């Protein structure tokens with residue numbers, strides 16, 4: 093089956109060759125993009141959709157979320173809005189509720205969050221464990237994550253559970269827990285922060301997970317300056333996420349990690365993933381996305397949807413904030429939330445070992461993940477903040493919303 097989407101007012105492909113086109117058309121064939129060009133030259137297809145001048149972007153690639161949880165942390169949020177600071181300790185509340193939930197409920201809750209994200213234009217999604225924190229519940233979370241999301245990440249090193257010895261728990265994460273989750277996940281993550289895991293414990297987790305064949309990610313420099321970004325670069329992690337408190341050396345290291353990557357090929361570095369909704373919800377200083385881009389660091393924008401620090405799956409909200417508050421252009425912010433997210437998940441180019449198609453940009457042969465706005469241009473995402481602008485969503489060529 094093929095579908096022609098025509099009369100696209102602005103087609104922001106985020107593809108180097110295609111750029112942003114006016115009065116464009118796209119043909120989808122099965123799960124892939126088969127043709128891109130001027131609407132006046134569009135070929136026939138089995139079905140046709142008239143965009144009536146609306147804008148089309150790649151679907152959002154949300155490279156950082158924590159969707160496998162039960163329970164509610166409204167009280168913690170209210171306390172924070174009344175002036176209390178965020179600490180990692182709140183994670184324990186979600187751990188208790190998550191362990192208490194049955195498999196059916198936990199899966200249903202997570203699926204509901206995925207549906208909410210897709211309805212807002214997200215077509216590729218990573219999610220993490222991290223609210224189980226024992227072997228049984230981390231393995232269960234990993235299994236559910238692998239069924240509801242495109243990419244699953246092991247975050248056993250999210251918090252040392254109450255009553256546990258930090259070093260013993262770290263050993264558990266690196267041993268029995270890692271073996272239990274391994275069949276379900278592609279990535280491992282560690283929360284390297286005061287109140288969570290020390291640099292030395294984080295190093296042990298990263299080493300064990302790398303040795304087990306997992307790709308690496310790091311939660312770092314969220315609540316204060318720390319070792320997260322430096323460790324991420326040292327271990328060749330795909331991304332370091334949060335990055336609110338970076339020193340000049342951290343920025344230099346991240347930029348240096350991309351020095352062998354020219355024109356989209358060569359050695360990858362570590363993507364700096366900024367999480368604007370989390371920064372607002374925790375009242376942290378916004379991550380320095382402008383400074384990172386200017387230094388030559390590849391940047392992604394993600395929702396960090398989770399019950400503690402960022403209970404939203406709206407990548408559009410994050411893009412809006414990145415433009416209005418972080419100094420990014422609309423094109424840069426959309427790029428970071430599409431192609432940048434794909435880069436952070438190693439999904440920006442063609443088929444990998446899994447044989448899957450590139451996501452995060454619109455090009456012939458890439459996965460047909462499209463997001464049509466109720467607006468003539470992507471600029472409206474920032475120009476009309478808070479307005480739900482998703483008109484239609486295609487995921488792998490299938491109309492989802």
Ligand SMILES: N=CN[C@@H](CCC(=O)O)C(=O)O
Pocket residue numbers: 158180182183186283311314370396398399400401402
């Ligand atoms: N910072 C660590 N983990 C999550 C928050 C987890 C929570 O508070 O439940 C985050 O990315 O912000």
Ligand SMILES: [Zn+2]
Pocket residue numbers: 156157158311396398
């Ligand atoms: Zn997170």
